[in-house]
Amino acid sequence: MAIVSKGFTGKRRGNESRTPPGQYLTDDFPVLSAGPTPQVHTERWQFSIVTEMGDKRQWNWNEMLALPAEKPTVDIHCVTKWSKLDTTWRGVSLDTLLSDVDTTATHVMAHGFDGYTTNLPLDELRQGKAWLAYEFDGKPLHPEHGGPARLLVPNLYFWKSAKWVEKLTLLVRDEPGFWERNGYHDYGDPWQEQRYQGD
Amino acid sequence: MARTEVSGRLKWRVATLTDKRAETSTATTLTFEVDEWPGHKPGQHVDLRLTAEDGYSAQRSYSMATPADGNKVVLTIQTVNDGEVSPYLTEMLEVGDRIELRGPIGGWFVWDASNPAPVLLLAGGSGIVPLMAMVRARVRGERRTPFRLIYSIRSSEELMYGSELRMLPGGIDVSYRYTRRAPDGYRGRVGRLTPRDLVEDGWPADFAPACFVCGPTGFVEAAADMLVADGHLPPRIKTERFGPTGTA
Ligand SMILES: Cc1cc2nc3c(=O)[nH]c(=O)nc-3n(C[C@H](O)[C@H](O)[C@H](O)COP(=O)(O)OP(=O)(O)OC[C@H]3O[C@@H](n4cnc5c(N)ncnc54)[C@H](O)[C@@H]3O)c2cc1C
Secondary structure, three states: OOOOOOOOOOOOOOOOOOOOOOOEEOOOOOOOOOOOOOOOOOOOOEEEEEOOOOOEEEEEHHHHHOOOOEOOEEEEEOOOOEEEEEEEEEEEEHHHHHOOOOOOOOEEEEEEOOOOEEEEEHHHHOOOOOEEEEEEOOEEOOHHHOOOOEEEOOOOOHHHOOOOEEEEEEEOOOOOOHHHHOOEOOOOOHHHOOOEOOO | OOOOOOOOOOOOEEEEEEEEEEOOOOEEEEEEEEOOOOOOOOOOEEEEEEEOOOOOEEEEEEEEOOOOEOOEEEEEEEOOOOOOOHHHHHHHOOOOOEEEEEEEEOOOOOOOOOOOOOEEEEEEHHHHHHHHHHHHHHHHOOOOOOEEEEEEEOOHHHOOOHHHHHOOOOOEEEEEEEOOOOOOOOOOOOOOOOHHHHHHHOOOHHHOOEEEEEEEHHHHHHHHHHHHHOOOOHHHEEEEEEOOOOOO
């Protein structure tokens, strides 16, 4: 049984149907990361997908920009309790990037240029659920928010949407990434409040 | 790396407020007694949950201000005007009241006392809280790891733990940056942290210090960028960002 805090009514900045439990709405775009913001230049940028067999698909910046782009408008949810509704992005669907990748993997490890890692179920990257995003709100994605390109996986807590993403490695079994080794959840579904290991 | 930071489910525990004292005119230090607290490392935080009569609840994160000490959890909370949770904690919650809390959380932004590297702490405003836990752990510890703290605040009214910071033992150097108004008699420049401050009061990158930067996002971004520009390697710079960006 929860302890009731007398006199606490809450500001209720949420929106019942669209904010997962425990989240509040913000118009701000808070920044959370484990270290300094890396400056990744698009001339040197590359993105790759490596299968469990070691096969590699790789794109440089211009090759990536030449792929069909989508403009998703999605709600995002951070484990530190804020949610932001109707954020607008531009990027390449992971379906496009994975389309001719031959794999039986169940999981993915996303790697950032800064050494950051995070694990995700491969299903959460497919069927229109995830993007490699390079614009936010009509502008190039700011480095603080993971620019030049980050993963965008709105169905999961935002730490899964790896900033400055460089590589996805496909895995036949789940392995923890950076925050997951530090106590955060392997799946991270905001609607289930899967914040920490064991939730 | 072993997954020892959180073993099993991180459960909600009952915390009873045992002491409450003003730290500044807008920040309050709260001491809780927590049932079966497993202990924590300096730099870690807890999630705290408030529940309204009708079941609505709100959670926020707060860093521990002191190293592990039995069942005690000490937090210092800056009142955010118009905030949902912080004004309740600093203004309404009274000694004897119970709330829910879980943790410790975060296995990254922690100081490991067995690491001999010198330590550089950069604090902006309430970002001092987890860094103070590190300073206090260093004071209590056996080893005399050299520490330097650069503490940036708007004016001396915002200074937390002031008398304790003045009385620190040798080997822990503290310098202050006032961004809006300096106290009487202060001769230094008033304004935001600059790369020069890091040269004068930090550690040379060659000494490979462990750097911890904590505060509002703008401060953390600026300070971490300066460290990198000064040659500190990103893996040695750990950051924790409190609160909003200010810009969307
Ligand atoms: C890991 C972690 C550790 C933290 N440790 C501490 C700590 O030791 N001490 C502490 O005081 N806070 C700490 N915080 C910040 C704290 O979790 C809350 O964000 C803060 O208390 C505001 O909550 P609120 O419900 O009162 O305000 P909200 O209702 O969430 O926000 C109200 C308004 O204030 C703005 N706001 C939110 N947070 C801040 C802030 N920190 N400063 C200025 N404006 C803000 C919001 O953008 C919003 O416009 C920590 C945050 C994190 C992520």
